[in-house]
Amino acid sequence: MHNTFWIYRRELTSFFFSPIAYVILAAWTVLMGIFYSGAFLSYAVVSMQLARNPQAAAQYNITPTSAVLEPVFSSVTVILLFVAPLLTMRLFSEEKKQGTIELMLTFPLRNGQMFAGKYLSVLSIYLIMLAITFVYPVILSAFVNVDWTIVSSAYLGMILTGMAFLSVGLMASSWTSNQIVAAMVAFMILLATFLMEALAISASEPLSSILRHLSLGMHLRNFIRGIIDTRDIVYLVSINILCGFLVLRSLEYYRWRG
Amino acid sequence: MIRVENLTKYYGKLRGVEDISFQVEEGEVLGFLGPNGAGKSTTMRILTGYMPPNSGSAWVADVNVSESPLEAQKNLGYLPENNPLYGDMTVRAYLNFVASMKGMSGAEKEAGIQRVVGSCGLEAVVDRLIGNLSKGYRQRVGLAQAMVNDPPVLILDEPTSGLDPAQIVEIRNLISELKGNRTLILSTHILPEVNMVCDRVVIIHQGHIAAEGALDSLAANMQADSTIRISAMGVAGALSDKMKTVSGVERVELLGTSTGEEAHFAVHAKGGDDIRSDLVAAVFAAEGKLTEIRQVRLTLEDLFVRIVSGEHKHDEETVDEETVNA
Numbered sequence: 001m002h003n004t005f006w007i008y009r010r011e012l013t014s015f016f017f018s019p020i021a022y023v024i025l026a027a028w029t030v031l032m033g034i035f036y037s038g039a040f041l042s043y044a045v046v047s048m049q050l051a052r053n054p055q056a057a058a059q060y061n062i063t064p065t066s067a068v069l070e071p072v073f074s075s076v077t078v079i080l081l082f083v084a085p086l087l088t089m090r091l092f093s094e095e096k097k098q099g100t101i102e103l104m105l106t107f108p109l110r111n112g113q114m115f116a117g118k119y120l121s122v123l124s125i126y127l128i129m130l131a132i133t134f135v136y137p138v139i140l141s142a143f144v145n146v147d148w149t150i151v152s153s154a155y156l157g158m159i160l161t162g163m164a165f166l167s168v169g170l171m172a173s174s175w176t177s178n179q180i181v182a183a184m185v186a187f188m189i190l191l192a193t194f195l196m197e198a199l200a201i202s203a204s205e206p207l208s209s210i211l212r213h214l215s216l217g218m219h220l221r222n223f224i225r226g227i228i229d230t231r232d233i234v235y236l237v238s239i240n241i242l243c244g245f246l247v248l249r250s251l252e253y254y255r256w257r258g
Numbered sequence: 259m260i261r262v263e264n265l266t267k268y269y270g271k272l273r274g275v276e277d278i279s280f281q282v283e284e285g286e287v288l289g290f291l292g293p294n295g296a297g298k299s300t301t302m303r304i305l306t307g308y309m310p311p312n313s314g315s316a317w318v319a320d321v322n323v324s325e326s327p328l329e330a331q332k333n334l335g336y337l338p339e340n341n342p343l344y345g346d347m348t349v350r351a352y353l354n355f356v357a358s359m360k361g362m363s364g365a366e367k368e369a370g371i372q373r374v375v376g377s378c379g380l381e382a383v384v385d386r387l388i389g390n391l392s393k394g395y396r397q398r399v400g401l402a403q404a405m406v407n408d409p410p411v412l413i414l415d416e417p418t419s420g421l422d423p424a425q426i427v428e429i430r431n432l433i434s435e436l437k438g439n440r441t442l443i444l445s446t447h448i449l450p451e452v453n454m455v456c457d458r459v460v461i462i463h464q465g466h467i468a469a470e471g472a473l474d475s476l477a478a479n480m481q482a483d484s485t486i487r488i489s490a491m492g493v494a495g496a497l498s499d500k501m502k503t504v505s506g507v508e509r510v511e512l513l514g515t516s517t518g519e520e521a522h523f524a525v526h527a528k529g530g531d532d533i534r535s536d537l538v539a540a541v542f543a544a545e546g547k548l549t550e551i552r553q554v555r556l557t558l559e560d561l562f563v564r565i566v567s568g569e570h571k572h573d574e575e576t577v578d579e580e581t582v583n584a
Contacts, residue, residue: 006358010344017346099342103403106306106338107359108331255309257269 007117088169096177157223167243265314289456335404345389492546
């Protein structure tokens with residue numbers, strides 16, 4: 001616990017020391033803001049039109065939560081596709097490149113503690129990013145009624161999805177001493193899971209179902225609609241476990257190879 | 259304190275070290291010598307628990323490194339070869355981090371940091387970023403990091419490489435101050451360094467221990483066939499003949515003559531006995547005038563070169579035969 005905390009602390013300090021932190025946070029805020037204001041403004045127009053047409057309103061059943069927040073929350077996966085590799089790329093590869101991992105591996109420190117510290121540090125950064133987005137439902141609630149149950153479910157989904165994305169990034173980072181390679185590998189893996197969903201549309205059953213369930217982005221959809229499905233939770237958590245396991249194997253291999 | 263038994267490490271098909279064994283007693287400073295790529299770093303990395311050996315075992319502070327690495331690593335300070343540091347931390351933050359990693363906390367940690375900042379002369383730079391420090395200071399930070407928890411065992415991999423002469427002297431003095439209360443392994447290919455700080459040396463060559471022992475006895479052993487340089491005025495042939503009669507002399511070699519009929523000889527003698535006075539008497543007996551006599555001492559450089567060069571055959575059997583045990 002002690003060691004994990006100090007690794008965690010070092011990583012966070014180091015992250016906020018580098019300009020990458022501010023670039024990523026700024027880009028995230030701006031992009032999410034664009035998604036939000038777009039959804040917000042179009043809902044303003046649509047809701048005005050529907051108010052004049054009660055029949056259509058009843059037919060479509062559009063709520064502020066589904067019309068404004070759902071598209072914003074769904075876009076998180078798309079941005080994460082780029083942001084997660086950037087957040088995680090340096091965590092192991094930088095240590096390998098600088099050689100600091102040699103010292104780290106001679107400290108009385110378990111590989112698992114090192115992984116946990118790094119993982120929690122990048123997860124904290126992600127939680128900070130999510131916290132920024134929380135102003136959107138708050139702003140929305142000033143004008144209309146927001147369904148907070150759905151919002152909570154969506155945030156649970158975004159946290160779990162983010163954890164899966166970040167663990168893929170960490171795994172890629174543990175494979176190489178080159179940050180760019182780490183980022184590219186993580187990006188390719190994450191992109192591949194997106195493409196899986198597209199392939200699922202044209203594939204026949206049962207392949208189609210398999211591909212759809214393997215897709216990382218798809219599992220967020222239920223959460224955003226307020227559905228908490230254990231299948232989604234199990235899937236996302238097992239991605240974490242698998243990646244964590246592979247990181248530990250990779251560190252062990254690194255030791256063996258010398 | 260430190261024990262290594264039959265350690266073997268291969269990097270794929272490449273030999274790191276093969277079947278090496280040695281011991282270091284408590285409070286001893288062991289110099290680890292060898293040409294680049296001999297296996298010094300490999301041995302040290304195994305001792306620190308950074309990588310496991312293919313076979314054999316290592317004990318640090320009497321704890322088996324492979325069986326309980328965390329326990330062994332608590333008693334260990336390590337300065338890796340290229341001294342990797344986090345450039346984005348201040349010296350204080352880095353030392354604080356390392357001390358915490360080694361399980362220190364509270365007042366004990368503060369005291370430890372204060373102590374190494376003082377002993378490594380880091381007061382002036384303690385709040386500066388490591389990335390902005392000069393190489394000499396970075397090396398001191400590396401040493402401070404290794405010593406912060408006052409470990410009984412210190413392993414320093416080429417602590418003076420890449421430093422300028424003044425910095426080398428500084429670091430060397432620092433290491434000398436560490437002597438006595440700690441067990442220290444120090445690798446280097448700078449030979450005078452060994453003369454100055456080490457009690458004992460292990461010379462490693464191509465993954466094997468080529469020689470081991472206290473510096474003096476190692477030199478004495480290697481000096482079994484000593485050479486004496488003599489210059490004298492006189493008839494070269496007569497001088498040479500007389501000197502050959504001195505007991506212990508194996509061969510007299512005429513190196514050349516210079517103006518004024520001064521002849522220069524190299525006398526090769528067997529055994530460790532000092533035969534210089536006998537040789538002087540021989541020169542007088544040949545009616546020569548002695549101008550110079552000098553025992554050719556084996557410097558560590560000679561020793562090193564002899565051990566790692568052609569005089570020692572590299573195949574397994576001969577290496578074992580020629581291992582010098584003090």
